[in-house]
Amino acid sequence: MTALLPRRGLAQILALVVILAVDRVVSPQFFDLRLQDGRLFGSLIDVLNRGTPVALLSLGMVLVIATRGIDLSVGAVMAICGAIAASLADSHGLPVVLAAALGAGLVCGLWNGFLVAVLGMQPIVATLILMVAGRGIAQLITEGRIVTFSSPDLVWLGNGAILGVPVPIAIALGMLILTGAVVRGSALGLLIEATGGNARASELAGVATRGMILAVYVWCGVCAALAGVIAAADIMGADANNAGLWLELDAILAVVIGGTSLFGGRFSLVLAVLGALIIQTMNTGILLSGYPPEFNLLVKAVVVLAVLLLQSPKLSDFAGIMARLRRTKP
């Protein structure tokens, strides 16, 4: 699997390079970086920074999708956890705020995992419940207002810098390394893939499939919570209506662009995060080019379709037949 990784990632890396090149044409200063007040600035940093929430979501989502599941509730979980963080920020210290927000994400993930693994619901349905109700819960926490805060600790989480690198980027990178170390440093990743490949066969082979499914949804909830806290810290407030809106779709898109099959059974963390960056680079490019941001949705739709068609088993069958025909011809 690891030996195949570079070849598998080639298309994504090429896509990113092409989009970056287009961005460079559109905006000549695209690659300029400068250090100001101990923090790096520039369009590239901007892409990474704004891509953080989707990158974090895709880290959890890719594991869920690897088990042949899907989590539609991540946007709503972001809203809930952002709301919790924002309403606690001015009265409690950062550890309490983080613990409360991440704890809430964990509970949300546990709920989803319980519905899927224990009650045996279809993932798309099970997570739809929290997707619908979650935003209502977030509204309940903020009492329908946009809660603002001024706690410097939490603001630092969204706007600060460690050694010049903005904190959100550092967090996303840390989470990528942590997740990678846990799932690829042990057999866990393989077991998750086995669960997605064939849950019944895996269970007969001794894999604790329920535990695996529960664990990936919990991790997805925690990642969403972190994304929600960062999104709230970024704007110094929590907007239950709009925080994380549509981001579940972006996260799924990032995972799909990263070459992870929606049918489960294999996944790549790095490529999923790369997928998130590709989406964000496109968004930023469209903004920089002066086109209205409304083009984003159209471009995204075309990209989804293109990636899907490339991944389609039917199309690869077709390509295989063509290749065989060509080989047998002379």
Add this chain to the structure above:
Amino acid sequence: MKGLPPVLITAVVLVAGFALCALQFPNIASTRVVGNLLTDNAFLGIVATGMTFVIISGGIDLSVGSVIGFTTVFVALAIERWGVPPLVAFVAILALSAAFGAAMGAIIHVFDLPPFIVTLAGMFLARGASFLLSTESVPITAPVYASVSDFALRIPGGGRLTAIAIIMLAIVIGGVLLLRLTRFGANVYALGGGRATASLMGVAVGKMTVKIYMLSSLLAGIAGIVFSFYTSAGYSLSAVGVELDSIAAVVIGGTLLTGGQGSVIGTFLGVLIQGMIQTYINFDGTLSSWWTKIATGVLLFAFIALQQGLVALARPPAAKRAGAVS
């Protein structure tokens, strides 16, 4: 008898809920409120009818909300800016949305892709296209709109059955007949039961898939026209999230999300339950609108858990353990 018990439960929930509402606010039990409820949820009823077909066939259509948004903008611009007669604009948009649905169905079938992700792309596409047409709300001042809005059948007790409510009821009845009495309807159930089985039974799976998504998008187009009658405007952000409301209505109505079982009547009752919750919250005045979402979520959970229980009971004991995980 397919899907009858869940529908009965939905009906009981609706009646009991309505009785509770009426106990607290006696004014709710008037034809006026019921008439308004039908008018306010007309577009949802139409789009949910189409969603019922898709879900019974084992698919899902996430693009309907965006198609409604696109339709309102297209109709508004066509009538107000391009000077097209309203009827021509309606025919054009219905043809366009039907073609859109057919294209999605074709992609789902030909490339063997999950409906969920294909219609997700369709959702982006339609919403993006409506943004491109106009990001502003375009008021519609055509005389047809005024006369349709004014038209209403008076029902005893001061209620008004508006034109758009009548359209919705007609489509629901049409949907019931189409699903129950035609070969098309039988094929929809067959597809939901299992694609391979259906194909072996002689159902033209590809053609059916295209037709089902075409129907869903066509009804979304009609819902869009109805929505433009309702608001007398076209706005690219209208009907955001309606796909979720309609899926919720379908599930609350007792249709199995895995396909193969369900009914249009149940969906209609599901729409009424959602409308009833909204009405209750409006009457109460102190509750905020987000309670609608929470209540819908709770109902969704209750109904899905119920379905899950019924399915588990129906399954032979030997298969129970092995199939529990998947």
